[in-house]
Amino acid sequence: xxxxxxxxxxxxxxxxxxxxxxxxxxxxxxxxxxxxxxxxxxxxxxxxxxxxxxxxxxxxxxxxxxxxxxxxxxxxxxxxxxxxxxxxxxxxxxxxxxxxxxxxxxxxxxxxxxxxxxxxxxxxxxxxxxxxxxxxxxxxxxxxxxxxxxxxxxxxxxxxxxxxxxxxxxxxxxxxxxxxxxxxxxxxxxxxxxxxxxxxxxxxxxxxxxxxxxxxxxxxxxxxxxxxxxxxxx
Amino acid sequence: xxxxxxxxxxxxxxxxxxxxxxxxxxxxxxxxxxxxxxxxxxxxxxxxxxxxxxxxxxxxxxxxxxxxxxxxxxxxxxxxxxxxxxxxxxxxxxxxxxxxxxxxxxxxxxxxxxxxxxxxxxxxxxxxxxxxxxxxxxxxxxxxxxxxxxxxxxxxxxxxxxxxxxxxxxxxxxxxxxxxxxxxxxxxxxxxxxxxxxxxxxxxxxxxxxxxxxxxxxxxxxxxxxxxxxxxxx
DNA sequence: CGTCGCCTTGATGATCGTCAATACGCGTGG
DNA sequence: CCACGCGTATTGACGATCATCAAGGCGACG
Numbered sequence: 001x002x003x004x005x006x007x008x009x010x011x012x013x014x015x016x017x018x019x020x021x022x023x024x025x026x027x028x029x030x031x032x033x034x035x036x037x038x039x040x041x042x043x044x045x046x047x048x049x050x051x052x053x054x055x056x057x058x059x060x061x062x063x064x065x066x067x068x069x070x071x072x073x074x075x076x077x078x079x080x081x082x083x084x085x086x087x088x089x090x091x092x093x094x095x096x097x098x099x100x101x102x103x104x105x106x107x108x109x110x111x112x113x114x115x116x117x118x119x120x121x122x123x124x125x126x127x128x129x130x131x132x133x134x135x136x137x138x139x140x141x142x143x144x145x146x147x148x149x150x151x152x153x154x155x156x157x158x159x160x161x162x163x164x165x166x167x168x169x170x171x172x173x174x175x176x177x178x179x180x181x182x183x184x185x186x187x188x189x190x191x192x193x194x195x196x197x198x199x200x201x202x203x204x205x206x207x208x209x210x211x212x213x214x215x216x217x218x219x220x221x222x223x224x225x226x227x228x229x230x231x232x233x234x
Numbered sequence: 235x236x237x238x239x240x241x242x243x244x245x246x247x248x249x250x251x252x253x254x255x256x257x258x259x260x261x262x263x264x265x266x267x268x269x270x271x272x273x274x275x276x277x278x279x280x281x282x283x284x285x286x287x288x289x290x291x292x293x294x295x296x297x298x299x300x301x302x303x304x305x306x307x308x309x310x311x312x313x314x315x316x317x318x319x320x321x322x323x324x325x326x327x328x329x330x331x332x333x334x335x336x337x338x339x340x341x342x343x344x345x346x347x348x349x350x351x352x353x354x355x356x357x358x359x360x361x362x363x364x365x366x367x368x369x370x371x372x373x374x375x376x377x378x379x380x381x382x383x384x385x386x387x388x389x390x391x392x393x394x395x396x397x398x399x400x401x402x403x404x405x406x407x408x409x410x411x412x413x414x415x416x417x418x419x420x421x422x423x424x425x426x427x428x429x430x431x432x433x434x435x436x437x438x439x440x441x442x443x444x445x446x447x448x449x450x451x452x453x454x455x456x457x458x459x460x461x462x463x464x465x466x467x468x
Numbered sequence: 469c470g471t472c473g474c475c476t477t478g479a480t481g482a483t484c485g486t487c488a489a490t491a492c493g494c495g496t497g498g
Numbered sequence: 499c500c501a502c503g504c505g506t507a508t509t510g511a512c513g514a515t516c517a518t519c520a521a522g523g524c525g526a527c528g
Contacts, residue, residue, distance in 0.1 A: 076390045084393035086386055098386075101372070102379030108390065130375070137371040138335070141364070144378040145336030151385045152320055152332075156310045156342065158392055159318035159432050162515070190475070198393050200517055205476050220475095220525075396483070424507065434485055439508050454493060454507095 013045055018068040021091045022119055025066050026143035035133045042125035046118045054110035054118070055096070061106050063120050064096040070116025071188050073195060076108045085195030087151070088113070090187070094143055100127055113192050158198050163207040166197040168234040171216070171223060179229040186221040247279055252302040255325045256353055259300050260377035269367045276359035280352045288344035288352070289330070295340050297354050298330040304350025305422050307429060310342045319429030321385070322347070324421070328377055334361055347426050392432050397441040400431040402468040405450070405457060413463040420455040 014022065022028060031039060045068070048054070054065065054072065065072070072089040086108055089095050096106060100123060130137045157166060170193065175182045186193060194204040208218045214234060215226025225231055248256065256262060265273055279302075282288070288299065288306065299306070306323040320342055323329050330340060334357060364371045391400060404427065409416045420427060428438040442452045448468060449460025459465055 074386075076394060078394040082394070084390060086390050086393070098379045098382040100379060101376045102383050107383060107386070131368060131372065134365060134368070134371070137368070137375065138365065141371065141374055141378065142335045144375065144382060145332045145334060148332040148378060148382045148385060149336050149341060151382060151389065152308075152341065155385065155388055155392070155432075156318060156320050158389070159320070160310060160312040160316070198389075201475075202477085202518080203516055206516085209476085435507070436486080436509085437484055440484085443508085 014068075018045075018117055018119075021068050022066060025092055025094055026146055027066065027094055027097070027121075027139050030139050030142065031135055035129075035135050038129055038133065039121075039126070039136060042122045042129065044120045046120050047116070048112045048118070049115050050112055052112045052116075054112065055106045056109050057106055059106050061096060061099040061104055062123050064094065064099065064123060064126075065110075065121070066094045066119040067091050068117040068119055071113040071192060072116060072118075073111050073113045073192070074108050075111070075195070085198070087154075088188075088192055088196040094147070097121075097140065097143055098147070099123065100130070100140060114188065154198075163197070163199055163203050164210045165234050166199070167204065167207040167211060168214075168216075168231050170197060171225060172228070172231060175225065175228050175231075177228075180227065182225045182228050184223050184225075186223065248302075252279075252351055252353075255302050256300060259326055259328055260380055261300065261328055261331070261373050264373050264376065265369055269363075269369050272363055272367065273355075273360070273370060276356045276363065278354045280354050282346045282350050282352070284346055284348050284350075286346045286350075288346065289340045290343050291340055293340050295330060295333040295338055296357050298328065298333065298357060298360075299344075299355070300328045300353040301325050302351040302353055305347040305426060306350060306352075307345050307347045307426070308342050309345070309429070319432070321388075322422075322426055322430040328381070331355075331374065331377055332381070333357065334364070334374060348422065388432075397431070397433055397437050398444045399468050400433070401438065401441040401445060402448075402450075402465050404431060405459060406462070406465060409459065409462050411462075414461065416459045416462050418457050418459075420457065 028036065028039060046065075048070075055061075057076065067089045069091050072093075072095065073085055074087040074089065074095060075083045075085045077083055087095070095110065099106070126136070126140075130140050157169065161169065171184065174184045190204055191201055194201045197204065199207070208216065211231075211234075214230055216231070217224040217226075262270065262273060280299075282304075289295075291310065301323045303325050306327075306329065307319055308321040308323065308329060309317045309319045311317055321329070329344065333340070360370070360374075364374050391403065395403065405418065408418045424438055425435055428435045431438065433441070442450065445465075445468075448464055450465070451458040451460075
């Protein structure tokens with residue numbers, strides 16, 4: 001484990017926080033010894049400023065990524081040029097890994113939504129590794145499974161819940177689970193949260209003001225909840 | 235290959251059509267020899283009439299399924315008891331396979347939407363197999379990947395397109411690709427199509443009548459398209 | 469203190485869900 | 499082959515929800 005840590009620091013300029021994030025991803029958290037080393041050797045680190053394109057729809061899919069810090073927006077365009085977010089990736093999230101065996105071209109656009117550091121994995125190299133090392137294949141499966149479940153939940157959430165309900169749900173997932181008052185801080189701009197929930201930014205604002213009567217106060221990025229239990233009733 | 239076919243017929247009462255469907259699923263299409271035999275030995279066939287529950291949200295996930303004939307509706311309920319379809323599974327589709335490594339309980343309800351025949355795979359048995367046989371792990375990955383891509387497309391479709399656009403898209407996926415007139419027959423009730431597209435049945439009807447001015451005629455389950463190319467412009 | 473960018477608020481319209489009534493298709497039985 | 503009846507589909511009316519456009523406020527940062 002010593003040498004892997006060294007390798008990561010020296011060869012790929014991973015700082016401690018980024019390395020910790022990377023090690024907790026479904027892809028790497030279960031790997032040990034040789035598998036981990038081989039996986040890390042296919043990786044490189046990419047740092048980008050805000051609003052930079054990572055890949056575009058239709059391009060050849062030669063890599064997938066894991067967010068180490070910052071945020072990434074996956075989105076698509078319709079014919080009129082309107083953008084719709086499909087997914088917001090936070091530190092620890094992996095994206096485009098479904099193209100390991102699901103196709104050869106990216107199906108959507110990816111863009112940073114903040115200054116962002118990414119781990120870049122070469123698609124073909126991981127494909128080969130997954131065929132050799134059982135635990136890597138298993139890690140891929142775990143990652144895909146979790147990802148699929150959250151995406152299906154996203155569909156259900158979109159189709160079942162109104163804007164205030166989606167916002168309440170989001171707040172609840174970020175709250176300590178007890179029933180009293182709570183305070184959380186958004187890790188990103190409201191713009192991003194809106195996209196995550198499938199809303200226009202204005203609709204998010206209105207949802208927040210609807211939730212005021214349920215004891216939710218918003219000031220900047222800080223959200224105060226009077227009674228967590230009351231929020232569950234929405 | 236002879237003995238596998240025999241085994242399937244005698245032990246599991248698979249008729250020819252169902253067997254052909256099963257062999258084309260991402261799970262089985264790439265398997266050969268021993269892997270295929272072992273996979274088939276974890277399978278059993280289930281036949282259900284219309285509107286029967288396959289599993290409910292929160293139940294222990296002890297199996298996943300592949301649709302051989304008929305249709306299955308995956309849906310969730312909100313607090314008011316309103317149902318929203320998450321996915322409609324057609325012959326050849328696999329569902330709940332994401333729970334192989336994604337959790338121990340079903341995340342939604344599954345119900346037949348017609349008289350339906352299913353292949354039932356024991357979750358733990360396939361988990362064990364995937365750890366032993368490389369090509370089974372790979373088959374799982376392929377299935378999950380494709381499934382994840384279509385689900386992400388579903389999110390994008392919901393967020394980007396209006397009801398008539400979604401219907402037009404659906405028709406186009408079912409059309410021979412040339413540009414002239416075409417005629418297709420829906421493989422199921424419009425109720426199901428509405429759920430697939432995230433619409434109420436009435437909204438589907440209205441979308442069809444909006445599309446009349448683009449040369450789309452609907453009579454029963456038969457849809458006539460005057461000009462496929464014109465439909466793409468929607 | 470000023471500027472810029474993000475967020476909020478208001479007004480408006482499009483879209484879609486819901487409820488209710490009617491029409492149609494399809495399978496059944498005569 | 500035709501008439502009947504049930505369930506599905508359509509249509510209308512209405513309201514709720516949400517996107518869009520435009521304008522104003524707030525906060526961050528120089």
